[in-house]
Amino acid sequence: MAEPSRATRRMTDARETVGISLMGSEEAHAALALVRAEMPDAQITDNDCFYKIEREGLLELDMAKLGELLGRPITVPEFLVNMSSYYGRIVINDGILQIHSDILPARFRG
Amino acid sequence: MATPKLEEVHDKSKRYDWGFDYAIPDPRYKTRYLIPPKGKDPFRVLIRDYMAMESEKDARVFGALDADVRYKTADFSEPRWVEGMKFAVPAFTDAEYQAVKGAGFLISCVQNQELRQGYAGQMLDEVRHTQLETSLRRYYLKNYHDPAGFDIGQRALGNHPVGTMARASFQPFNTGDPIEVAICLNVVLETAYTNPLVVALPQVAVANGDRALATTFLSIQSDESRHMANGYGTLMCCVQEADNVPFLNEALERHFWHQHMSMDTLVGVVSEYYSVHRPWVYQDVWEEWVVDDFIGSYMNRLKEFGLRAPSRLPDVARFVKDMHHSAALALAAIWPLNFWRIDPLTERDYEWFEKAYPGWHARYGGFWDMYRAMSDPSSGKIPMQTLPALPPFCQVCHAPCVMPRFDAPETRVFEHAGKRYAVCSEGCDWIFKLNPTIYTGCANWWEPWHGMNLADVIEALGYVRPDGKTLMAQPHLGASRMWTLDDIRRLDYIIQDPLRS
Numbered sequence A: 001m002a003e004p005s006r007a008t009r010r011m012t013d014a015r016e017t018v019g020i021s022l023m024g025s026e027e028a029h030a031a032l033a034l035v036r037a038e039m040p041d042a043q044i045t046d047n048d049c050f051y052k053i054e055r056e057g058l059l060e061l062d063m064a065k066l067g068e069l070l071g072r073p074i075t076v077p078e079f080l081v082n083m084s085s086y087y088g089r090i091v092i093n094d095g096i097l098q099i100h101s102d103i104l105p106a107r108f109r110g
Numbered sequence B: 001m002a003t004p005k006l007e008e009v010h011d012k013s014k015r016y017d018w019g020f021d022y023a024i025p026d027p028r029y030k031t032r033y034l035i036p037p038k039g040k041d042p043f044r045v046l047i048r049d050y051m052a053m054e055s056e057k058d059a060r061v062f063g064a065l066d067a068d069v070r071y072k073t074a075d076f077s078e079p080r081w082v083e084g085m086k087f088a089v090p091a092f093t094d095a096e097y098q099a100v101k102g103a104g105f106l107i108s109c110v111q112n113q114e115l116r117q118g119y120a121g122q123m124l125d126e127v128r129h130t131q132l133e134t135s136l137r138r139y140y141l142k143n144y145h146d147p148a149g150f151d152i153g154q155r156a157l158g159n160h161p162v163g164t165m166a167r168a169s170f171q172p173f174n175t176g177d178p179i180e181v182a183i184c185l186n187v188v189l190e191t192a193y194t195n196p197l198v199v200a201l202p203q204v205a206v207a208n209g210d211r212a213l214a215t216t217f218l219s220i221q222s223d224e225s226r227h228m229a230n231g232y233g234t235l236m237c238c239v240q241e242a243d244n245v246p247f248l249n250e251a252l253e254r255h256f257w258h259q260h261m262s263m264d265t266l267v268g269v270v271s272e273y274y275s276v277h278r279p280w281v282y283q284d285v286w287e288e289w290v291v292d293d294f295i296g297s298y299m300n301r302l303k304e305f306g307l308r309a310p311s312r313l314p315d316v317a318r319f320v321k322d323m324h325h326s327a328a329l330a331l332a333a334i335w336p337l338n339f340w341r342i343d344p345l346t347e348r349d350y351e352w353f354e355k356a357y358p359g360w361h362a363r364y365g366g367f368w369d370m371y372r373a374m375s376d377p378s379s380g381k382i383p384m385q386t387l388p389a390l391p392p393f394c395q396v397c398h399a400p401c402v403m404p405r406f407d408a409p410e411t412r413v414f415e416h417a418g419k420r421y422a423v424c425s426e427g428c429d430w431i432f433k434l435n436p437t438i439y440t441g442c443a444n445w446w447e448p449w450h451g452m453n454l455a456d457v458i459e460a461l462g463y464v465r466p467d468g469k470t471l472m473a474q475p476h477l478g479a480s481r482m483w484t485l486d487d488i489r490r491l492d493y494i495i496q497d498p499l500r501s
Helices: A006-010 A026-038 A063-070 A076-080 B006-016 B047-070 B079-109 B113-143 B153-159 B164-173 B178-207 B211-238 B242-273 B282-296 B313-320 B323-333 B347-356 B360-373 B426-434 B454-461 B485-491
Strands: A017-023 A043-046 A050-056 A058-062 A083-087 A089-093 A096-100 B412-416 B419-423
Touching (some): A017 A058, A017 A096, A076 A096, A083 B178, A089 B006, B006 B113, B047 B113, B079 B113, B164 B242, B178 B242, B178 B282, B454 B485
16 A cells, blocks of 8 residues: 555644635735734745735734735725635634634634 | 724624515425524625625726736637636536525525525625636637637536536535535535635646636635635534534535545646646645645534544545546546547656656556557547446446546446446445435436447537537647547447446
C-alpha cells in the first residue's frame, strides 16, 4: 500500500484555525494592510486572483478602521462584496465582521 | 438621525414573520427531523443590504466581462482550457439551477423564521448564479474561435455519459428530506466542495488566460459564503434535538461520499487535464480546503454535539490520489461521445504529472501515448476499440466504473429486483442500499444504445457541427483535418452494454 497522504495524518485533528478568502480588490488590499497592522500573527497567502488570510482563534475586521485605510466609509455588506469564502464561525454585528474558531460563539448560545 | 444598529433592525425584522395559516402545508417530502423553532442566521441578512450588495457585485462582474470582450481575452486563453469549459460550465449551471429549487424547498419546509430569511437570500443568489454562468457561456460562445458545443451545453451535458454525474450529484439539492437537502447542499457541497471549485479553480483559470471565469466564480462564491452559514445555522438548530443526531450523521456520511465522487472528479480533471499551466496539485488543494478547513476546523469541532466526520474520509483520501486520472482517461477513451475537444498530452504535461504524482507515467503514460497516435483521422482508430469492454456507469454517482484506478477498479455488479446494476465503489454500494428506489429509476447510460453503430449514437445525441458531418468532439486542437461521422462509421464500432447478460 502506498504511503498515507498528509491528509490521512490530519483527519481526526480539530483545528483552531479560521480563515477568510478575499478576491483581489481595493477593499481587499486595505483589509490586508489592516490585518498586517493589527494581527501580525495572521498568515496571508497570495493566490494570484484572491488572498487567503488565516489565523488561530479569531479574525476580526472593523469597518471603521478599514474605512480609514480606504479613505471612505465602508459597511459590512459593502465589504462582503469582496469576501469569496471563509471558514470558522462568522458573526456579523454592526460594523464588525468576526470569524471564530469556537464552534458556538456567544451569539449562537441560548 | 443616527442609523439604527444592525442587531436591532434584524431583531425587529423577525417580528414580521408569517405563518402558513392561509394554506395547509403539504410538503412533497416529509422530514424525519424535529426542527426547533429557534435558529440563527449568522449573516443577519436584511433585504435592503442584500440588494445593494448584489447590485455592486453584478456591476463588477459585468464590467469585467465587458473589458474581456473589449480586449479579446477569450482568444488569449489556452484553447485546451476553454474546450474544458464546454463540459464544466453547464455542469456548474446544473448545480445552480437545482439549488434554486432547493432553496425554495427549504423556505417552504423549514418553519424557522430566521433560517428561512437566510434561505430566501440564497434562493435569489442561486438565480443570480444561473444567470451569471449563462452569461459566461454566452461570452465564450461569442468570443472563442471554436464555439461548437457551447451552443448546446445544457442539453449536451444532460445526454452525455459522464455529464449525468451532474444531475445525479445535484438533484439531492431538492429531493428527499428537507433537512438532508440542507446537509447535502449547504453543509457538504457549499462548505466543503465549492471552495476547490469556485475559489481555487479561478487561480487555474487565470494561469490559463481566462479572467472571465475567475471574476465570475469569485463573485459567485461570495454568495456561497452565506449559504455555508445557512448550513451551519440549520445544523446547529437541529442538534438541539438529540433524536436528530443519528440521522444527521447518516446524512453527512451519504452526501460527503456522493459529492466527493462528483466534485473531486470534476475539479481534478478540469484543473489538471484541461489546463496547460497548473498552479497547484489537486490533491494538495483537496487537503487544504476539504481536510484542513472543512473537516479540521468544522466537522471535527462538532464532536461535543455527537456529530462525527464522515467515516469514509480515509477512503475518500485514497480515491483522491487517482480518481481524476482515471476519469480523464475514460473521457479521452470515449472522446467521440464528447461535445468538446481534448488534445493529447505533451512531454511537458508528462513531466508535470510525474513530478506531482510519482509513478504516473508507468500507470497512465501508455494510454496517452496511444491517444496521441490515434488523434488524426488517418490513423483509422479510436481508443474505444482497444478497451476489452466498455465500463458501466455507477448507478448512484454515474461515474464511469474505473474508480479509483482504471487498472484496479472497485466496481460492484449485482442484481436488484431482477435487474443488473453496477456501482463504482463500496461507498456508492452503501448509498444504493440505503434506499434503492432513489437510484433504480434511470437506465445505465449504455443500455438504450446497445447494438447501435457509434456514428448513429453521436448523431442521435446531436454532437455534430453545423455542417452536419463534422464531430463536435475532436482528439486534437488542430483545424486542418477533423473527424467526421463518416470516419467513425468506417470503424463499424457497435456499442455493447457491459451489463447485458
